[in-house]
Amino acid sequence: MAASSLFVGLALLLALSSTGEEAKSERQSQPLALNLTKSEASFDTETAPLLRVGAEQPEPQAVESAVSEPAEPPPEMNRTTYTVKSGDSLSVLFKRAGLTDRDLYELIDQAPEARALRRIMPGNEITFALSQDGQLEELIYQRDRLRSLRFTRTEGSFDAEELERTPxxxxxxxxxxxxxxxxxxxxxxxxxxxxxxxxxxxxxxxxxxxxxxxxxxxxxxxxxxxxxxxxxxxxxxxxxxxxxxxxxxxxxxxxxxxxxxxxxxxxxxxxxxRAFLRTPVEFTRISSPFNPNRRHPVLNTIRAHKGTDYAAPRGTPVQASGDGRVKFAGRKGGYGNTIIVQHGQTYQTLYAHLNGFRRGVRSGTRVKQGQTIGYVGSTGLATGPHLHYEFYVNGAVRNPVTVELPQAESVPSSEMxxxxxxxxxxxxxxxxxxxxxxxxxxxxxxxxx
Ligand SMILES: [Zn+2]
Known part of the structure; x- marks a missing residue:
């Protein structure tokens, strides 16, 4: 019985949180009403009562005010709010509230969502509501100004609900x-x-x-x-x-x-x-420009420098300059650790001398513009840590600093x-x-x- 009610509680909680996300993205996609003050809670009041099956709890409005300012507690409860201080643990906070480790264990055991309490930070507020005989009836963890997590004792268990306010x-x-x-x-x-x-x-x-x-x-x-x-x-x-x-x-x-x-x-x-970032790394200087007739610093022979070298500390994140698909990620002779990204039919970019690849980046991986794909290093033929970056248009190498970058996609005509x-x-x-x-x-x- 307890297990099944826990399952129902979890299922409802999952349903609720996904409803919350939908509500959020819907709000974002709605045309903005200017000068309109939005104050409705994103907490869906139609879904909310489902969570309160078998428990007598206040109406949604009252829930809201209980979160913002615990003004009117039911008279039989002792309600205290503690601000988490540096060095506090959950155990310490429970003790401060007149509770024991056993109460803490009971809460975490009965409401898996209570694991979130382990991430409490100094400045967070936790409100305890105790019955006259000192039993924990309700706990509200204010994660930040907008979000809180509320645990309420029901028969033989704790229910958890996520509350979110909309500014x-x-x-x-x-x-x-x-x-x-x-x-x-x-x-x-x-x-x-x-x-x-x-x-x-x-x-x-x-x-x-x-x-x-x-x-x-x-x-x-x-x-x-x-x-x-x-x-x-x-x-x-x-x-x-x-x-x-x-x-x-x-x-x-x-x-x-x-x-x-x-x-x-x-x-x-x-x-x-633009469809491409001009530079895929935060660099300190261009250590070697694009130059078709350069003397190679390591090989000391005339060898075209087909890209631009950006000096940057080892480990500096390297970003995909545009949306695309990784065509190659691995060692490539004098280039050392190299990533090649294919962007549609026309464009290709190459990132060389990498210290390493971002986890999960391999041949076939889809990447988004600005996403970290690897880290600056000096693998292959390199005198020091830098990113060697090449830009190809229809298979022909171009100077990445001066090449005309195509505009990112316009609003499609169907959406105008x-x-x-x-x-x-x-x-x-x-x-x-x-x-x-x-x-x-x-x-x-x-x-x-
Ligand atoms: Zn280079």
Whole structure:
């Protein structure tokens, strides 16, 4: 009986967590309603009662408030919240709550989900609710601001449920003019460095943020701010942005496609990304450029240098520069440990002198752009750790630094109507903010919420 109820509990929990994920991706794929404050919990109130079979528990709303602020406990329970301190163990916390290792063992034994408690971190909050005679009735583990795990004693067992809150979303606008640096301009406009970095990532395919930035460049950005109980807990994604660099204006808007993937596009639906990263590694310098007539440093003979060498510390991750399939991963003469990736029919990239391969990367493996496939080393004929990178177009080797990189896929024509209806309101909102700030005669370091 106990075993079967545990099984049912588990099955329900699994069903619930998958429902939660669906709800999440659905939220993402919904066209964004601007200025709308979303406050509904993603915890599905229709599924929730299933978990409470055989147990008398409060309504979903009450569950929510119990999580956020354990304000009104049932009178017969003693409820205390402890903040995990450095050095605390579960055992210590149970003792602090007036419980024993035996109670802890009982919980973990009866609710396998309680194993998550082993990952408690300093700063986490754990709430214990004890009956008058000191028996553990309920335990709530607040994983982070949004997610908690709640265990409730039922007849002869503990039920577990995952609770997730959805933050209130507000749209924010920032605009800045660059005086000395992108980051300083962002800070002056009240942007976090992460947000500025995200902005640079969106336009990084068109603008070299190290070399191209000039005083007088401007940018504006529309993004989500997330609040919980009136307190800001973080930023959501950038929804739209504009960047004017040396008189040329680029515009990008976020689109969540029909399969739930989000990417940035021009308002016309062209991808902001290229199909390939310009450099597949974070390097310190180009130690040897592409050169068809180079004297080889180890062999000391004239031998074409068919790629670009990027000096980087041994072990630095090497990324697949584009989506594709691994054609070769292994030792290859003077190239040492080498990976060759085939990208569609036209393109091939090669990564040589690797210290090693990422686990699971072998011939036939599918890889995504930016995914780590190996690590910088000096295997084969190499004088020091570096990545040797080659780029082929229709079988002909090209200079990876200067080769024209194809654009990543545009929004498919079958999805254009969906794209339009999702991004038009966002673009209109960005333009409205821009007009308003221009009308107000403000051009510098402006903050509007
Ligand atoms: Zn080389």
């Amino acid at each position: 209130d979303v507000q749209i924010a606008y920032r605009r800045a003019t660059i005086d000395s640096s992108l980051f300083l301009a962002g800070q002056a406009a009240g942007m976090t460095d992460n947000l500025t970095m995200e902005l640079a990532g969106i336009f990084g395919w068109d603008i070299d943020f190290i070399l191209d930035i000039r005083r007088g460049d401007t940018f504006s950005v529309l993004f989500e701010e997330h609040f919980l109980d009136g307190e800001k807990i973080g930023n959501g994604p950038i929804l739209a942005a504009q960047f004017t660099n040396r008189g040329k204006t680029f515009e990008a808007v976020r689109y969540v496609d029909a399969s739930g993937d989000s990417n940035y596009y021009t308002p016309e639906g062209r991808s902001m990304r 109507a969906r794209f339009e209806s999702q991004v038009q309101p966002i673009i209109a909102e960005l333009e409205k903010y821009q007009r308003d700030t221009q009308l107000a005669g403000l051009s510098n370091d402006l903050q509007v919420n």
